[in-house]
Amino acid sequence: MLASIRSHIIEPVRSFNRAARLFLLVMLIYGIIYSGWQLFFNFYILQNGFSRDFLGLVNSLPFAASLIFGIPLGRLSDRIGRKASLIIGLLFYIITLLTQITFRQPAVIVISAFLSGVFSMLFIIGQAPLMVKLSDGKNRTMLFSLNYGLQTVAGAVGSLFAGQLPALFGGMLRVKADSAAAYQAVLIVSVLLGLTALIPLWIMDEPTSPQPVTVGGSPSKKPSFGLTAMTLKMIAPQVLIGFGAAILIPYMNVFFKYSFNISDSLLGILFGLSSLMIGVGTLIGPHLAARLGGKVRAITVTQSSSLVFLLLMGFAPTLWLSAIGYLMRTALMNMASPLYSAFCMEHTPEHEQGFVNSVLNLSWNIGWAVGPFVSGVVQQNYGFTPLFVATAILYFIAIVLQWKFFDTVDRMAPVAA
Numbered sequence: 001m002l003a004s005i006r007s008h009i010i011e012p013v014r015s016f017n018r019a020a021r022l023f024l025l026v027m028l029i030y031g032i033i034y035s036g037w038q039l040f041f042n043f044y045i046l047q048n049g050f051s052r053d054f055l056g057l058v059n060s061l062p063f064a065a066s067l068i069f070g071i072p073l074g075r076l077s078d079r080i081g082r083k084a085s086l087i088i089g090l091l092f093y094i095i096t097l098l099t100q101i102t103f104r105q106p107a108v109i110v111i112s113a114f115l116s117g118v119f120s121m122l123f124i125i126g127q128a129p130l131m132v133k134l135s136d137g138k139n140r141t142m143l144f145s146l147n148y149g150l151q152t153v154a155g156a157v158g159s160l161f162a163g164q165l166p167a168l169f170g171g172m173l174r175v176k177a178d179s180a181a182a183y184q185a186v187l188i189v190s191v192l193l194g195l196t197a198l199i200p201l202w203i204m205d206e207p208t209s210p211q212p213v214t215v216g217g218s219p220s221k222k223p224s225f226g227l228t229a230m231t232l233k234m235i236a237p238q239v240l241i242g243f244g245a246a247i248l249i250p251y252m253n254v255f256f257k258y259s260f261n262i263s264d265s266l267l268g269i270l271f272g273l274s275s276l277m278i279g280v281g282t283l284i285g286p287h288l289a290a291r292l293g294g295k296v297r298a299i300t301v302t303q304s305s306s307l308v309f310l311l312l313m314g315f316a317p318t319l320w321l322s323a324i325g326y327l328m329r330t331a332l333m334n335m336a337s338p339l340y341s342a343f344c345m346e347h348t349p350e351h352e353q354g355f356v357n358s359v360l361n362l363s364w365n366i367g368w369a370v371g372p373f374v375s376g377v378v379q380q381n382y383g384f385t386p387l388f389v390a391t392a393i394l395y396f397i398a399i400v401l402q403w404k405f406f407d408t409v410d411r412m413a414p415v416a417a
Contacts, residue, residue, distance in 0.1 A: 013142060020134040020143060022204040027127075027147050029197035030090070031154025031275075036162040036190025037097065038155075039271055040183045042253060047180035048104060056376025058100075058109060059250050062117030063368030066361065073122045074358025078351065082130035083206040085354075087198065089123025094194055101187045117365075124361055129353035132345045133207045141286040141295070141342050148338040149282030156275035162186055163268015177264065231356055233405040234344050235363040237398040242364035244394030246371025247378070248387050252326065255384055260319040270323055277331040285335050294410040295343045296402060299336040303399045306332035307392055314388030333395075340402075343410060 016024075045055045066073075077085040096116035100109050127147070135143040169185035170177035256262045256270065281302075289298040306329045313325030341360075348356045378386055 011138075013139075013146065015136075015139045016143065017134065019204050019207070020131075022200040023130065023134060024143075024147060024150055025200045026086070026197045026204070028150045028154045029194060029200075031151035032158040033094070033097075033190055033194035033197075034151070035155035035158030035271070035275065036186060038250075039159055039162050039253060039268060040166070040186050041101075042251070043178070043257075044101060044180055044183035044187060045109075047178065047183060050106070052376045052380055053373075054106065056373040058113045059372035059376075060369055061110060061113040062120060063246070063365040063372075064370075065114045065117030066121035066365045067369045069118050070121055070125075070358045070362035070365065071355070073118070074125050074355040077122065077125045077129070077358070078354035081206055082126040082133070082354075083201070083204060085122050085126030086130070087201055089119045089121070089126070090194075090197060090201065092119040093123055094191055097191045098188070101184050101191075121358070121361060121365075125354055125358045128341050128345050128357045129350070130206065131342075132350065132353060140346070141289060141339070144338040144342040145282040145285045148334070149279040152275040152278035152282070152334070154275075156272040156279065158190065158272075159268050159275060160272035161268075162190060163265050163272070165189070166264050230347060230409075231359055233401075234356075234360055236405075237402045238360055238363040239366050240394045240398035240401070241367075243367025243371050244391040244398070246368040247375040248384075248391045250372050251375060251379065251384075254379075256319075256322070256326075259384070260322065262319065270326070274327050274330040277327055278334045281331040281335040282338055285339050288335075289339055294407070295339040296406045296410040299339050299343075300399060300403050300407075302332045302335045303395065303402075307395055310392050310395070311388065314384065343406065347409065 042055060042059075045058060046052070093116055096112045096119060099112040100116070103109065103112075128144075131143050131147060132140065165186040166182040167177040170179060170182040173181050173185065175181045253267060253271070256267060262270070285298060285302075288301070289295045292298050292301065309325040309329035309332065311325075313322050313329055316322040316325055344356065344360060345353055375387055
């Protein structure tokens with residue numbers, strides 16, 4: 001057991017270069033931004049008097065924007081480099097978040113939400129290709145998993161910390177802890193802390209890229225038919241999982257708040273624990289993939305197990321049972337995400353990784369572009385029950401497709417440069 005931990009966890013982590021460590025620091029800080037935003041933005045909008053339909057629209061617009069501009073942004077990332085993509089994307093993403101919580105005009109909020117999707121997509125697209133460049137075959141799976149895990153650990157700390165802030169700022173501002181002003185203060189602090197992520201990102205060195213594979217003496221700039229076919233197979237499960245997640249996950253705080261009357265403090269603890277469990281789970285992911293004989297097998301096992309806890313969360317009669325379902329579902333489902341990302345990048349040529357990663361994100365965002373809005377309408381009329389059932393069905397179909405498409409491919413040699 002100790003030898004396995006050493007070979008699959010300790011040694012890969014020790015082998016990370018300086019740039020890889022700086023990248024992980026960037027993503028650790030980024031996780032703090034997202035946790036505070038995810039925890040209280042919905043409440044901020046609702047407490048300002050906006051309807052759930054408007055909230056659904058605002059939550060959908062970033063994904064609609066990334067859906068529209070995803071492929072051009074992927075090509076832009078291939079052209080300007082991964083580091084530049086991350087710097088530009090993160091800086092302007094933070095600006096658009098601040099705009100959404102500074103102005104109360106619906107038009108300004110809507111436009112800012114849309115632009116946040118553009119810049120967040122540019123920031124996201126460059127991450128996976130950059131991690132491929134910062135790693136090798138021995139530590140790549142661990143870098144992908146640790147990146148995902150550290151973000152969730154940061155989310156755990158951020159959620160635990162942010163959960164106590166509404167009461168603190170409410171007292172300082174002499175308003176109620178659940179008022180729009182208190183939530184706004186928490187969101188501003190969380191977002192401004194994220195600016196510090198630009199420091200390690202700026203000093204990080206991006207490795208040079210090898211020359212693209214040549215065809216007929218000139219660089220090949222278009223994906224081959226085989227790559228296109230593989231990419232289409234990668235897309236299908238992402239569309240299903242993305243839509244299933246989009247109609248449910250953005251409203252977990254609303255589900256617990258209004259189903260069990262949970263306090264803000266306890267909600268922060270619950271979200272913090274879920275992030276912490278994801279962080280631990282992602283460290284287990286590389287070990288599980290090695291034991292089961294491949295990333296795809298590990299993905300299938302973890303995602304299939306999560307379905308039981310998804311249904312437990314949605315239909316449990318008590319808070320503690322639903323919370324257990326939430327924690328276990330979150331850990332198991334998200335454990336597979338970095339493994340799938342690493343698998344896709346390993347089976348994509350380096351000069352096409354920005355494009356393919358943008359297409360994969362687009363496939364995820366197809367569901368997120370409409371899912372939150374659809375979910376808001378369903379919640380208003382039927383509650384959460386149909387959403388839990390639909391998500392479970394979509395996840396199950398996606399798991400079957402992943403196994404059918406990639407179990408054999410996973411045992412082939414990676415094609416990434």
